[in-house]
Amino acid sequence: xxxxxxxxxxxxxxxxxxxxxxxxxxxxxxxxxxxxxxxxxxxxxxxxxxxxxxxxxxxxxxxxxxxxxxxxxxxxxxxxxxxxxxxxxxxxxxxxxxx
Amino acid sequence: xxxxxxxxxxxxxxxxxxxxxxxxxxxxxxxxxxxxxxxxxxxxxxxxxxxxxxxxxxxxxxxxxxxxxxxxxxxxxxxxxxxxxxxxxxxxxxxxxxxxxxxxxxxxxxxxxxxxxxxxxxxxxxxxxxxxxxxxxxxxxxxxxxxxxxxxxxxxxxxxxxxxxxxxxxxxxxxxxxxxxxxxxxxxxxxxxxxxxxxxxxxxxxxxxxxxxxxxxxxxxxxxxxxxxxxxxxxxxxxxxxxxxxxxxxxxxxxxxxxxxxxxxxxxxxxxxxxxxxxxxxxxxxxxxxxxxxxxxxxxxxxxxxxxxxxxxxxxxxxxxxxxxxxxxxxxxxxxxxxxxxxxxxxxxxxxxxxxxxxxxxxxxxxxxxxxxxxxxxxxxxxxxxxxxxxxxxxxxxxxxxxxxxxxxxxxxxxxxxxxxxxxxxxxxxxxxxxxxxxxxxxxxxxxxxxxxxxxxxxxxxxxxxxxxxxxxxxxxxxxxxxxxxxxxxxxxxxxxxxxxxxxxxxxxxxxxxxxxxxxxxxxxxxxxxxxxxxxxxxxxxxxxxxxx
Numbered sequence: 001x002x003x004x005x006x007x008x009x010x011x012x013x014x015x016x017x018x019x020x021x022x023x024x025x026x027x028x029x030x031x032x033x034x035x036x037x038x039x040x041x042x043x044x045x046x047x048x049x050x051x052x053x054x055x056x057x058x059x060x061x062x063x064x065x066x067x068x069x070x071x072x073x074x075x076x077x078x079x080x081x082x083x084x085x086x087x088x089x090x091x092x093x094x095x096x097x098x099x
Numbered sequence: 100x101x102x103x104x105x106x107x108x109x110x111x112x113x114x115x116x117x118x119x120x121x122x123x124x125x126x127x128x129x130x131x132x133x134x135x136x137x138x139x140x141x142x143x144x145x146x147x148x149x150x151x152x153x154x155x156x157x158x159x160x161x162x163x164x165x166x167x168x169x170x171x172x173x174x175x176x177x178x179x180x181x182x183x184x185x186x187x188x189x190x191x192x193x194x195x196x197x198x199x200x201x202x203x204x205x206x207x208x209x210x211x212x213x214x215x216x217x218x219x220x221x222x223x224x225x226x227x228x229x230x231x232x233x234x235x236x237x238x239x240x241x242x243x244x245x246x247x248x249x250x251x252x253x254x255x256x257x258x259x260x261x262x263x264x265x266x267x268x269x270x271x272x273x274x275x276x277x278x279x280x281x282x283x284x285x286x287x288x289x290x291x292x293x294x295x296x297x298x299x300x301x302x303x304x305x306x307x308x309x310x311x312x313x314x315x316x317x318x319x320x321x322x323x324x325x326x327x328x329x330x331x332x333x334x335x336x337x338x339x340x341x342x343x344x345x346x347x348x349x350x351x352x353x354x355x356x357x358x359x360x361x362x363x364x365x366x367x368x369x370x371x372x373x374x375x376x377x378x379x380x381x382x383x384x385x386x387x388x389x390x391x392x393x394x395x396x397x398x399x400x401x402x403x404x405x406x407x408x409x410x411x412x413x414x415x416x417x418x419x420x421x422x423x424x425x426x427x428x429x430x431x432x433x434x435x436x437x438x439x440x441x442x443x444x445x446x447x448x449x450x451x452x453x454x455x456x457x458x459x460x461x462x463x464x465x466x467x468x469x470x471x472x473x474x475x476x477x478x479x480x481x482x483x484x485x486x487x488x489x490x491x492x493x494x495x496x497x498x499x500x501x502x503x504x505x506x507x508x509x510x511x512x513x514x515x516x517x518x519x520x521x522x523x524x525x526x527x528x529x530x531x532x533x534x535x536x537x538x539x540x541x542x543x544x545x546x547x548x549x550x551x552x553x554x555x556x557x558x559x560x561x562x563x564x565x566x567x568x569x570x571x572x573x574x575x576x577x578x579x580x581x582x583x584x585x586x587x588x589x590x591x592x593x594x595x596x597x598x599x600x601x602x603x604x605x606x607x608x609x610x611x612x613x614x615x616x617x618x619x620x621x622x623x624x625x626x627x628x629x630x631x632x633x634x635x636x637x638x639x640x641x642x643x644x645x646x647x648x
Contacts, residue, residue, distance in 0.1 A: 007336070014329055021322050030318050037325035041332050048336035051360055056341050057332070060282050064328060067289045071321055074293045078300050078317050082310045084242045091318065094311040097397045097464075 006047035013040035027079045027089040031072075038068045125189040128181060128196040130172040131204050132277075135270040138165030142263030151256070158262035159219050165266060166215065169273075170208040177201045177643075186647040188279055192342050195279040195424070198643030199493060203276040203420040206497045207413050210504060211269045213621050214409035216614040217508050218261055223609045224303065224518075230255030234403045234511065235301045236309075243306040258301055264294040265409065272413055276420020279428075281331040281341040281378070284421060288327065288381070291417065292320050295410055302403040304518030312401025319384070319394045327381025333374030337364050343429045344648050351432040375430055375437065382425065385418035387474045389448040396459075399467035404519060407463060408507030411470050412500035419477055419496055423489060426481065428646050434484055441482050442574060449475030449581040457588045462510055462521045465588065466503070469547055472585050473499055479578050480562035483569030489644035491561035494637055498546075498554035498629045505622020506543040508615050512536055513606050520606035526592070528601025533608040537596045539623055544593055546626045548586040554629030561637060 013036060020033030042061040049057025083089045126133065138161055149157050176196065179185065186197035194200075221231040235258040238251035271291025278284040300313030335341050338349040339361050348354040349365055357365070364370060384391040399407045430437060452472030459465040477499075480492040513520050513529065513536070520526070530537035546555035559582065563575045629636055 010332075014325075017325070018322075021318070027314060027318065031321070034318070034321045034325055037322075038328060041325065041328040044329065044332040045335065048332060048339075051336070051364070052339040053358075053360065054339065056282075057335055060285075060331070060335070060341065063282060063286060067286065070289065070293060074296055075317050075321065078296060078310070078313045081240065081242075081300060082314050085244075085307060085310060091314065094314060096308045096311055097400050 003047045010044035131169045134169040139266035154259040162262045166212045173205045193283045197647035200277040202643035216618045217405040220615045222612040268294040272417035275417040298406045299402040308401040316398040323384035330377025337370035382422045396464045396467040400463045404511045408504040412503045445478035453581040453584040479566040483565040487565040490640040491565040493640040495558035498558040501625035502546045508618045509540045515606040527599040530597035544589040548589040557633035
């Protein structure tokens with residue numbers, strides 16, 4: 001199969017993730033959408049790697065997975081601490097600071 | 100590419116292990132980064148093994164020693180010519196050690212050192228149950244206002260993890276402007292961002308605001324780094340390599356051997372333009388330039404003030420370093436495309452930062468918008484696309500960052516019963532109550548405004564001169580206009596401090612330990628020295644303004 005199709009899929013997944021970040025209000029869901037974007041990047045990287053016939057893209061995909069895991073650790077810690085003090089993970093409720 | 104060709108890639112890995120050459124790592128040139136990473140890891144071990152009572156002193160000692168040692172390594176490298184004649188690419192093409200790298204690394208390390216002093220301040224908050232406390236939560240995991248938190252405060256816990264966290268952040272920032280391939284760029288971005296998200300959440304007072312700031316910073320930061328990563332993927336797809344020099348060759352069309360796939364992707368400008376735009380988005384987010392600035396005021400306001408000072412100064416330095424390298428090394432062939440975009444970004448950044456700052460009533464938000472405006476001024480220097488542009492940006496970053504840390508350090512001093520008194524109305528008449536603190540803050544504000552004989556003026560002059568010579572005259576005019584608008588609200592704060600009656604229930608100025616005093620004194624000294632005699636430092640930045648390729 002033509003690897004370019006995987007690029008279209010990657011772009012589609014990335015757009016779904018980005019749209020999700022913009023329209024969903026729950027911090028956990030937002031965060032899952034960001035993870036979807038990162039995985040779309042991985043798919044694009046691996047597809048390009050296959051097209052160019054070098055391994056750089058696949059190596060970066062591994063790094064991205066590690067970064068995503070590290071982001072989960074930090075992100076969930078922050079979101080859980082917010083949830084425990086507010087009993088809500090909605091990003092709209094967190095609005096102490098406004099102009 | 101055929102399937103058999105892909106399989107031939109895999110068979111290289113199947114050859115005997117002895118055939119794989121070990122990578123050649125220049126440990127000497129990487130020493131500044133390695134020292135900081137090593138100290139950060141050691142700091143984590145200290146957390147685990149040193150008794151709680153001794154942790155604060157052990158961590159502070161370790162952090163300061165590491166920063167000083169790393170700075171000594173940077174100076175050593177610079178004096179042995181790695182900034183000029185010996186400059187080159189190290190670590191198998193991943194890191195560039197050259198003038199801008201060493202200049203920015205030195206700046207970041209000094210900023211880090213001064214910030215660590217403000218982190219370690221333990222005399223501003225009243226003692227809790229006989230224990231001295233700093234600006235950080237007794238226990239980050241404890242729910243605000245809960246019994247668990249009260250128990251932690253009573254037991255005298257302090258979050259000494261902030262020291263290893265700040266070291267990790269500094270390590271990432273040291274690599275960020277030095278990154279010479281897109282993978283290193285992305286990893287360095289994450290390495291310095293993740294500790295900063297955590298640091299934002301750790302304020303001792305106003306914890307809900309602090310947690311909110313951390314969530315906002317984290318979600319938007321992760322969002323922007325996903326954009327950066329997709330840009331990395333697209334640029335890799337365009338050029339078939341993530342190495343800066345390699346991509347530049349493909350962008351310029353000077354590459355020698357072009358295989359059919361590369362010829363196909365090279366012809367696809369969509370990959371290049373969208374990829375470059377997305378990477379720029381990620382970097383401009385970290386810089387705080389206008390379409391991507393929304394997080395700045397909230398995060399600056401909610402984060403513990405020492406962290407805000409560190410973030411405002413060091414993140415900007417690192418991110419502008421990476422931006423400069425990307426635009427000057429990877430994408431000079433594309434400058435007719437990115438210059439108009441950056442023009443637009445610089446103009447709205449300067450104007451919006453300056454105009455919205457006028458409406459602010461909180462001193463930390465005011466400084467946040469002022470930092471947005473300053474990002475616009477620095478972008479004007481970036482747009483110059485000349486060696487003068489690089490050196491002026493380097494100088495501006497050095498001058499601006501120390502003023503910022505000093506200003507936020509002063510903010511930590513002005514307190515009332517609820518902690519820091521950040522509302523502007525409470526600053527009324529501060530000049531009558533404590534003239535020294537108000538005078539020092541006035542010096543910082545004048546430097547922000549760019550009044551002559553302060554470092555701000557020398558920096559702005561250098562940046563605008565470079566921009567004008569680079570053919571961006573209109574940009575300079577808008578820059579000067581927005582400086583004038585910005586000067587209005589800086590002066591307004593000075594007038595508020597000196598020419599209005601102090602309120603009876605107004606805040607008091609806490610007596611800080613020598614740590615914060617040092618931070619403020621360094622800020623004032625740098626402001627005055629760089630304002631009165633900038634030539635030596637301009638020359639230094641000028642010598643450091645050549646990128647290795």
